[in-house]
Amino acid sequence: MSNVKIKSKNLNVYYGDKQALFDVNLDLNEKEVTALIGPSGCGKSTFIRCINRMNDVIDICKVTGNIEMDGININDKDLDVVSLRERVGMVFQKPNPFPKSIYDNISYGPKIHGKGETKSELDQIVENSLKKSALWEEVKDRLEEPGTSLSGGQQQRLCIARAISVNPEVILMDEPCSALDPIATAKIEELIDELKKTYTIVIVTHSMAQAVRVSQKTGFFHLGKLIEVGKTEKIFKNPDNKMTQDYITGRFG
Amino acid sequence: MTKEERLKKRHQAEKRFRFYGITSIFVALLFVVILVQNIFSKGSSAFKKTVITTEVFFDQELLEIQNGASQEEIMDADFYDIMIENLIKAYPAKDRDEEDELLKLFSGDAEIEIKKAFLNDNNLIGKTITLDLTASDDIDQLHKGNYPRDLPEERRRISDFQLVIYDYFVENKKISKNFNNYFFNNGDSRDPELAGIGGALVGSFYSILICLLLAFPVAVLASIYLEEFAPKNKITDFIEININNLAAVPSIVYGLLALQILLATIQLPRSTPLVAGITLALMTLPRIIIPCRASLKAVPPSIREGALAVGASKFQSVFHHVVPLALPGTLSGTIIGLAQALGETAPLILIGMVAFVVDIPSSPVDPSSSLPVQVYLWSESAERGFVEKTSATIMMLLSFLIVMNFIAVYLRQKFEKRWN
Numbered sequence: 001m002s003n004v005k006i007k008s009k010n011l012n013v014y015y016g017d018k019q020a021l022f023d024v025n026l027d028l029n030e031k032e033v034t035a036l037i038g039p040s041g042c043g044k045s046t047f048i049r050c051i052n053r054m055n056d057v058i059d060i061c062k063v064t065g066n067i068e069m070d071g072i073n074i075n076d077k078d079l080d081v082v083s084l085r086e087r088v089g090m091v092f093q094k095p096n097p098f099p100k101s102i103y104d105n106i107s108y109g110p111k112i113h114g115k116g117e118t119k120s121e122l123d124q125i126v127e128n129s130l131k132k133s134a135l136w137e138e139v140k141d142r143l144e145e146p147g148t149s150l151s152g153g154q155q156q157r158l159c160i161a162r163a164i165s166v167n168p169e170v171i172l173m174d175e176p177c178s179a180l181d182p183i184a185t186a187k188i189e190e191l192i193d194e195l196k197k198t199y200t201i202v203i204v205t206h207s208m209a210q211a212v213r214v215s216q217k218t219g220f221f222h223l224g225k226l227i228e229v230g231k232t233e234k235i236f237k238n239p240d241n242k243m244t245q246d247y248i249t250g251r252f253g
Numbered sequence: 254m255t256k257e258e259r260l261k262k263r264h265q266a267e268k269r270f271r272f273y274g275i276t277s278i279f280v281a282l283l284f285v286v287i288l289v290q291n292i293f294s295k296g297s298s299a300f301k302k303t304v305i306t307t308e309v310f311f312d313q314e315l316l317e318i319q320n321g322a323s324q325e326e327i328m329d330a331d332f333y334d335i336m337i338e339n340l341i342k343a344y345p346a347k348d349r350d351e352e353d354e355l356l357k358l359f360s361g362d363a364e365i366e367i368k369k370a371f372l373n374d375n376n377l378i379g380k381t382i383t384l385d386l387t388a389s390d391d392i393d394q395l396h397k398g399n400y401p402r403d404l405p406e407e408r409r410r411i412s413d414f415q416l417v418i419y420d421y422f423v424e425n426k427k428i429s430k431n432f433n434n435y436f437f438n439n440g441d442s443r444d445p446e447l448a449g450i451g452g453a454l455v456g457s458f459y460s461i462l463i464c465l466l467l468a469f470p471v472a473v474l475a476s477i478y479l480e481e482f483a484p485k486n487k488i489t490d491f492i493e494i495n496i497n498n499l500a501a502v503p504s505i506v507y508g509l510l511a512l513q514i515l516l517a518t519i520q521l522p523r524s525t526p527l528v529a530g531i532t533l534a535l536m537t538l539p540r541i542i543i544p545c546r547a548s549l550k551a552v553p554p555s556i557r558e559g560a561l562a563v564g565a566s567k568f569q570s571v572f573h574h575v576v577p578l579a580l581p582g583t584l585s586g587t588i589i590g591l592a593q594a595l596g597e598t599a600p601l602i603l604i605g606m607v608a609f610v611v612d613i614p615s616s617p618v619d620p621s622s623s624l625p626v627q628v629y630l631w632s633e634s635a636e637r638g639f640v641e642k643t644s645a646t647i648m649m650l651l652s653f654l655i656v657m658n659f660i661a662v663y664l665r666q667k668f669e670k671r672w673n
Contacts, residue, residue: 052562059485082564090562096555098574108573109563159559166563 005030005170005200006051011065011075013046013055013224020046023065024226026219028170033192033201035215035232037208038247042221044204048172051202052088053081069170086113089163093175095155097147097162102139105147105158106130109166125165132198133161134191153184160191164199171195173203177210189214208248212236220244292651296644302433302446303393304385305359305422309339309367311377320378327372336364340386343427344418354414360387360446385431390445390638392419396428399637436645440611441622441630445638448631450646452613456526456606456621457595463530463617464594468537469587475538476545476583481571500539507536508600516604524605524620532604533594541590548582549575581668585661592657596650598625624650 006028013021021043028034036044046055053074055061066073074084086109097105106126107116116122126143130136135157139150147158156176163171173192177185192201192214205211211218212232219229220241228241239245246252254262313319315334318326340359346352360366363386370384371377391411394400396419406413422428439449483489511532515521521528552575560570601607606626614621622630624646631643 054558054561057557057561082566085562085564090558092555092558092562094555096553096559098556098559099578108560108565112563112565112569112573162559162563 003030004028005069007066007068008047008050009066009068011047011050011063011067013043013050014062014064015058016060020224021050022225026226026229028200028202029217030200031196031198032217033196033203033215034217034219035211036202036204036219036221037206037211038221038227039252040206043224044221045174046224047221048090048174048202048204050075051170051172052085052090053079054090056081086166087168088170088172089166089168090172091156091159091163091174091176094179095152095159097150097155097158099146099148101144102130102147102150102158103143106161106165109162113166115166129161129165132164132195133157134187134194135161151184153180153187156180156184156188157191160188160195164195168199170200170202173201175204175206178206185210208236220247222247292644292647296641296646296648298397298399299436299641299645300433301397301430302435303388303396304429304431305343305388305392306427306429307339307343307384307386308381309335309370309384310381311335311371311379312338313378316378318378320376322375324372327368327375330368332364332368332371336367339367344421351414354412355418358389358392358415358418360389361444362387362447385429387435387446388428390636391415392428393446394637395419396430397641399641436642440613441609441627442611445634445636445642448639448642450624450627450642450649452610453622453624453627453646454649455614456529456610457623457625459526459614459617459621460529460533460601460623461591461595463527464533464537465587465591467531467534468541468590471534472538472541472545472587472590473583476542476549477571477576479542480546480549481575482567496539496542500543502536503599504536504597505599505603507532508603510535511600512603522618522620524608524610526614526617526619526621526623528604529601529606529621529623530617532600533597536597536600537590537594540593541587544586544589545579545583548579548586551582552578581664585665588657588661588664592654592661595653595657596625598629601626602629624653 004027008024008026011021011024011026012019024043024047026047036047038044049055050063050067051069051074055063063075065075067075069087073079098108100108103126106129107122110116110122110125116125127136127140130139135154138154139145139158147155150158156179160171160176177188180188189210192203195201203211203214215232217229218232218235220227220235220239220243222243228235228239228244230240235244236248239248312335315338316330316332318330322330337356340356340363341352344355346355366384366386370382388396391400392415395402395411400411402409402411402416411419419428435447436449437454438451439447440452442448479489479492511528515528515531516523521531556574556578557570560574561567565573601623606621606623607630608620608622609630610620610622612619628643628646628650631639631646
């Protein structure tokens, strides 16, 4: 069924002299959740940060190879990262709402992209984004309160709402639940399930259980190499590679 | 060593450390108290001036003007005779020498003070009014108890006869202390009783204003560029090291630089707040850049990433998110930089601000003094009256510094956003 949304070809990433990713070839399917697992420092986050060119902010980082989104190479130096990031949203490991009101947190993206010219349009975007991120009922009466006053789980859902607000095609999630308690985690996972109907989602996680619960496809990284990728069921039940087997059974990592 | 012994030792080490800490804080506070107490005890009397209550009769025969004279006519008129005739009546003097000694008890501005009374009410001819005329420096200091009267006469600036008059004034309650408006309104003067910090206040104000206008925008833009946009390479490292070096350059070096470039080469007017402001701006620039960069650095990278991730450009992420968050730190750094500049003396001495300036500057290109330089000038003066003036000026300077630092702390605490 699934179309390939993003395709990486021979992707190599270097931090100065150190190579962080080695010839990664990975396809991400449209409207599916792809989970990336692997021990710390294996390059999962580096990989997803290539998809929205977040690595650009690191001076010493160099990326070679291609990442194609809908057939267009997004690793092209001439590509405008601003419009790329409008299409590829990101949620970070630690909730990082702006120290502004809940409303401003969400309306900021649409404002700078010229979506929502009038106040009522913006109000609508804010409401829709909060509804999609399942936060609306909890905050609808206090949109003017600072985003930082919310609980950790709420803050993370606020960040998801912020990512949704510019109506992206892809959402990257870098260990979105690592700072949250199990209840908040469950809520985010439910949300991911809902969001995959609209968005292509890539999630980096350290929790095998989470990968199994939310994803359709899983990629296992080790020391900068993509060791194995396939349907989540297959990876967790019957992996081809011995290393994958060892990692998911907790023998190392 | 047993476990108990070791534990005891550890506790003792902590107790010793606490004791050292408390002692050093106590010593530091003691010095502050001594300093402040010293300045206050010397300086607080300068905010009052001694006045002699004198009856003044405006005799038509001694004045060329009439009742209802215009302001210009009064300004041009000679009030010298009126002054002499009235002042010598303050005490029954026997001869010219005694009259001269009596006149010396009043300040050099007695004539102007009488003229001012007439300016306020130009219908005084033929009438007698009571005026509080400023006493001379010697009487002022004597009345404030700063002058030892038990010295032998030849070692005193005040003669025995003047002491007799003074005692007569005290007995008849003709001498009293008023608020010293001259101290705030007047420029410098050779007469301590007339000298004030008005000129220095205005001069310092202009200097700091120019310093702020030049240094703040340059420093803020430089720090934003260096911190957020500049590539990290050898050149920017070199610039960073040199900014830190510049902040440590002795201020007198900036004075020499200004002397050579601003005065000798560009030929800007010397002794002026304009030159002082430019010199102080040069000196303050690195001292503002350093806290500005620190406060930009203190904004967590997650905020920048959050903004970039929703598609903000670098410029938008910096100016919409990072700069507003860094602003309180930036402002407080600027204020502290300016407070340092306000107290700076050495470079101003080199650019000629030690000149004796009586007039209050009306623009930044008029010759002027400044508060710290005024302190320096007066501390060099021999007259006893300048001792209290020096301390009082220090009090003014310190209170400005305290207010500025308080604003800096307030801005930081009130507006600094907390994250997580």
